[in-house]
Amino acid sequence: MQTTALTVRGLRKRYGRRWALDGLDLDVPRGSLFGLVGSNGAGKTTMMTCCAGLLQVDGGEINLLGSGFPDPDRLRGRYAILPQDARLPLHARVGELMFYYARLIGMTAADARNQIGELLEWVNLSDRRDAPVRTLSHGMMRRLTVAQAFLGQPELVFLDEPMSGLDPREVNRLRDLLTRRPAGQTIVISSHILGELEMICDHVAFIEKGKRVKQGPLSAMVRRHHRLTYRLRPGNWPEGMLRALPVQATWSFLPDKQVMEVMLDDEQRDPVEVNALILRVLLDAGVGIEEVTRGSDLEREFLHATATGS
């Protein structure tokens, strides 16, 4: 079995004179919840729509579920996309539209009806099953577009800004669905809400100007194993005692910001043990500890990575 659900190599896509994707490489592990992070116009939407076969590429390779370029005939029902700005047909009724989509991917009528019921319940639209799409609010339509992407339990789902337009309760529901997805289902998701991605994703890629800047497991991307940050109250910080600890690390003391950062070397042991040592010294010295954070956050890492172009 393929270990990657999606492999992209040197993908290029041009709009007029502008290259939206300029040699993008990406490896999406099978079963992962893969977050795409990038500025506006970085190429996230273009990448997803190319991979779903909705855009023609100008160069490069896509290997979708081990079957090469996306082809609805060959991969019917095995992948799905929630397009960003597409509008559902307004004249159709909610249930009928979902049934039509389900039948297109070869689901039996009975299976389709059952699954549509479950999905509509999940997105809280059960009572609107017979309503025309035009009568739905913006948020309801968004929920319906999310639901259609999960019809037939595809192996790979592209979600382009799925949280946009959802209220906090629906965002919570979506987060719940994504984290409880069937084993082996791969989700590629883009969002400007990096905190959300950080909560749900296990892999992340930074994209900028149509190229991959950095990619890896979330824990590595936010340096969860290498960085400890302490927010401390002002006072006499035991700098000497801390530096004398048997810890292979780089220390940063920023009293004016009330922050102390510890960057652990690669060969350093478990950061949890290091934290225990540091906390003991701080408590013995009577330093007030307001917050301890392990690792960085996506936003900071993204800004750092795209600023340096590493």
Added chain:
Amino acid sequence: MTATLWKNPSFRSTVTDLVSDASLAETLLATPPLSLFYCGLLFLLTPLLVAMTSSHRLTEELWTGASRFVLFRTSRFAWCLGKFSGQAVVLLVALVASIPVAWAVGWWRMDDFPGVATATTMLVFSLKAWVFSLAYLGMVSGLSLWVRNPGVATALGVIGLAGWSAWYHVSSHYADAGWTFIFEVTRLFAPQAYQVDLLRPGWSHTVPAGLSLLLLGLLGLLAGYLRLRRRDL
């Protein structure tokens, strides 16, 4: 009044000139008057109806992005064919649904109204008009896949319809004059070239004409598909 008109030599001569075939004119003039008027209207207006109502359907789905929920689930070719078939069915339903309305007007307003014969011939004419319109449906659907804006697609459909009709008449004029072979061939790409055969009684003319019209429609659709196949959605 209708009976008087029917017997009028000028009227009969006009009908003969219109279809350019004396035996077909006799056949048509033997049908109930209301059916013949209905037939004339159908063959005149159905292409326009198609251009006005169907030419923007595909473009609209591409324009709004609705097609993006579909075209990763099925191939673009299947989508084109499905849309063409769907539009054709809707058109057939509309044409058949117009029969009772027209029939009721005749029953209410005309003396000596042959109800059964009129209904039967109206049904036959509506089916023939439907087959005739398939060529236009394919053409306007194909044209619409070359543009992005539904309004432009409708305009293009109407212009295409007028252009096609004009081209047929120009081609016929020069072809009949034995001018060049090219006009003989190009007029075969116009639906009007098959209209007379489609109206004849019996299958021997109707079936080839119908198949040619369907083929024309599919050719038009294919031309649009060739654009859609490489198009960004």
